[in-house]
Amino acid sequence: MTTEHTDIVLDAKIPDGPIQEMWDTYRFDTKLVNPSNRRKFDIIVVGTGLAGAGAAAALGEQGYNVKAFTYNDSSRRAHSIAAQGGINAAKNYPNDNDSIFRLFYDTVKGGDYRAREANVYRLAQVSNAIIDQTVAQGAPYAREYGGLLDNRSFGGAQVSRTFYARGQTGQQLLLTAYQALARQVAAGTVELFTRSEMLDVVLKDGRAVGIVTRDLITGEIASHSAHAVVLATGGYSNVYFLSTNAMNCNGTAIWRAYRKGALFANPSFTQIHPTAIPASDEFQSKLTLMSESLRNDGRIWVPKSADETRRPNEIPEEERDYYLERQYPAFGNLVPRDVASRAAMRAVQSGRGVGPLKNGVYLDFADAISRLGRKTIEERYGNLFEMYERITDENPYEVPMRIYPAPHYTMGGLWVDYNLETTIPGLFAAGEANFSDHGANRLGASALMQGLADGYFVLPATISSYLAKWLNKPVVATDDEAFVEVEREVRERIETFLSINGTHSVDYFHRKLGKVMIDECGMSRSREGLERALEEIAQIKRDFWSDLSVLGTNESMNQSLERAGRVADFLELGELMVRDALDREESCGGHFRVESATEEGEALRDDENFAFVSAWQWTDEESPPIRHKEPLTFAYVPLSQRSYK
Amino acid sequence: MDVTLRVWRQLDSASEGRFVTYEADDISSDASFLEMLDTVNERLNDQGEEPIAFDSDCREGICGTCGMMVNGHAHGPQSGTATCQLHMRKFEDGDTIVIEPWRAEAFTVIRDLVVDRSPFDKIIQAGGYISVNIGAAPDAHDTLVARPAAESSMDAASCIGCAACVAACPNSAANLFTAAKIAHLNLLPQGQPERYLRTVAMVETMEEYFGSCRNYGECEKACPKSISIDVIAWMNRDYVAAQWKNLRKQGQQ
Secondary structure, three states, rough: OOOOOOOOOOOOOOOOOOOOOOOHHHHHHOOOOOHHHHHHHHEEEEOEEEEEEEHHHHHHHOOEEEEOOOOOOOOOOOOHHHOOEEEEEEOOOOOOOOHHHHHHHHHHHHOOOOOHHHHHHHHHHHHHHHHHHHHHHHOOOOOOOOEEEEEEEEOOOOEEEEEEOOOHHHHHHHHHHHHHHHHHHOOOOEEEOOOOOEEEEEEEEEEEEEEEEEEEEEEEEEEEEEOEEEEEEOOOOHOOOOOOOOOOOOOHHHHHHHOOOOEOOOOOOEEEEEEEEOOOOOOOOOOOOHHHHHHOEEEEEEEOOOOOOHHHHHOOOOHHEOHHHHHOOOHHHHHOHHHHHHHHHHHHHHHHEOOOOOOOOEEEOHHHHHOHHHHHHHHHHHHHHHHHHHHHHOOOOOOOOHHHHHHOOOOOEEOOOOOOOOOOOOOOHHHHHEEOOOOOOOOOOHHHHHHHHHHHHHHHHHHHHHHHHOOOOOOOOOHHHHHHHHHHHHHHHHHHHOOOOOEEEEHHHHHHHHHHHHHHHOOEEEEHHHHHHHHHHHHHHHHHHHHHHOOOOOOOOOHHHHHHHHOOOOOOOOHHHHHHHHHOOOOOEEEEEEEOEOOOOEEEEOHHHHEEEEEEOOOOOOOOOOEEEEEEEOOOOOOOOOOOO | OEEEEEEEEEEOOOOOOOEEEEOOOOOOOOOOHHHHHHHHHHHHHHOOOOOOOOOOOOOOOOOOOOOOOOOEEEOOOOOOOHHHOEOOOHHHOOOEEEEOOOOOOOOOOOOOOEEOHHHHHHHHHHHOOOOOOOOOOOOOHHHHOHHHHHHHHHHHHOOOOOOHHHHHHHOEEHHHHHHHHHHHHOOOOOHHHHHHHHHHHHHHHHHHOEEEEOOHHHHHHHOOOOOOHHHHHHHHHHHHHHHHHHOOOOOOO
């Protein structure tokens, strides 16, 4: 297949009029599919996390024929389940001056002015309906004694707008969406494919007409056709090998779509979460997050002296540096994630890190326990404290926790317009898989909000504008040349993995890639380091394709083979992230270029030259990708340098 | 530390399985149990032997993907802990560790330690939800939920669907799993309209696949979320009540 390298004009299709009225205007103006015609349409949804399960359930309820795919053994599992802290909404129940506009404002500002205003406003608008919906579906949110919903505050906001279910909010919301999906499976509107991994998207006449999957039990390669394809396949933090993402999270679905012509937006915008448990040894398989909500009651500090050897409880108050409270008095321990992460990095780099490897900072609950009592702390964070103790063998009620930043979320993803449609007609992206709402930094408790906003409310409202055009037109048959060709490519690739017969496992290469990515394209990035990373990744890629060892066959469950495909794509995606980081010669949000900093070492944004979305276009194996721009305008949230001092 | 593993290896559901012994030397006591298996797998791969297949995803004890019998205990010896949260410091240097897949007739072995738990999804599809279409919800504060009810509901809702309860049960019963979901929904005011219908549908689907509960209590002991068998009593009460109630009069049929 050839990709045309014409200059693409990115049309975000933002409705006219004041931002407060855009979504209503859009929903009135958009083309509809009437209820009796919906069963004539087939829609594929890939991924059954919050966004995917939400979309599949909502579209099934509307009456479409949905096919939903997950590589997990059940749609009750997805990385959405691991979100701990909560979900934001602009309900203003605590009477502290919150509003839709404030949630919108905080999200644009928190994203360091690299998100699209229209999409973010819509997100804030539907946030309240998400709480209503999930309550009605039975999500057991925390309640006050009067029976009303409880709220808590979260990093990056000065209001309490976060709804939560203990430290398991993601689990409860995913199960809610899973149950809504199960209801549709039983009703016959959704056909669910488990242990089935999408390996490529199929295009005909330039539009998406289906996907090719591999059955993870039998190895069967199969084609599925539909009128539209939705990718809700999550983020790509596992490019770093060590991240807080679940083991199976990968970028293959969006990467394959990118190679077929969907533009990839802001790939270098990744979030390094400030509160994960520091790595303990080289065998570590992943990093475990400690919810950011802990920063509400925990105080972060390191010893003032790099030579400190005493146990934390023996270090007197005046020899501790509560560096966030000192540097950012207005927000203190609740500064946004990127600010907190870089401050921790600087503390460790100054030699004052704590723990046996001196690779962490303290998160101390002693003050909160003496102020509120142990019982209250236990109610708020009991399960997190238990998890911490299980992993580290230390009791955080008695000894301060040790934390350190870890890759956690990717703001970048497939470029989408206001409809959530990619640059391939008929191919949509929802949730973390798209780029649209979080700019260069995501605020806490906003991932669950965006997943459900896209899945429950936005996509089910926008997809009809595309489908209406195809009424009474059959789907492309799976024996069409377009499917046959992609199936052949998929089989050849699998054959290649199995026939290299090299000496190293998939994980060996993945770990190598992860090291380069975290060192050169993590919390801090420099031209020199990024250029070095490009060379190193190219070398790892060459070694991978000549020295990989994948045993076994395609025709049985083969977890090494599954990982081989994912890591092969991560090698290419990592390279694009580095290119994007090189290209963006400013610091913004989670993207910190050392060349673009204030005198105090804070991130320095360059709005004159970089107030745009970078949207990358695949060319071919030999040529570098082409960067397109979607200019960003800020009509409602005036551009300002973020200050949390 | 050095440990000896006896691991169940089975190519697929049609093949015979067998125990294979592996020496796992020089393992960090800070490693998690699954990281120990990762290390063993990497060494196996280097020696030209196919790695041991096992399921895992979040490795934070919340997704319920992992699970295996470790020395005869579902998820291993530590209570309230999923396999991924078990650490090697809970074992002694020189220990022999026997690792098997979940044992239950309803769960087919797919490969090595990986089993098919799809009957759990069938139970949820039978009624483990509240029927409210997306977009049709009233304001969240229209529904008051007494805090103790919300807390008990949340206790039950914390089930991760790992199936340790079934694996631990001498009868391979799925009562704890089923009852936890029924309790989660039946304790909430939002769950009342479908309360009895849900209970009957889920219990009867459960019985198609799984054995009967004899109140051994092994499930509660194995549960990584320590869900109480109280929920089973509540489920039985609602199931019996459903037989006596005229569901049509209740508006539930």
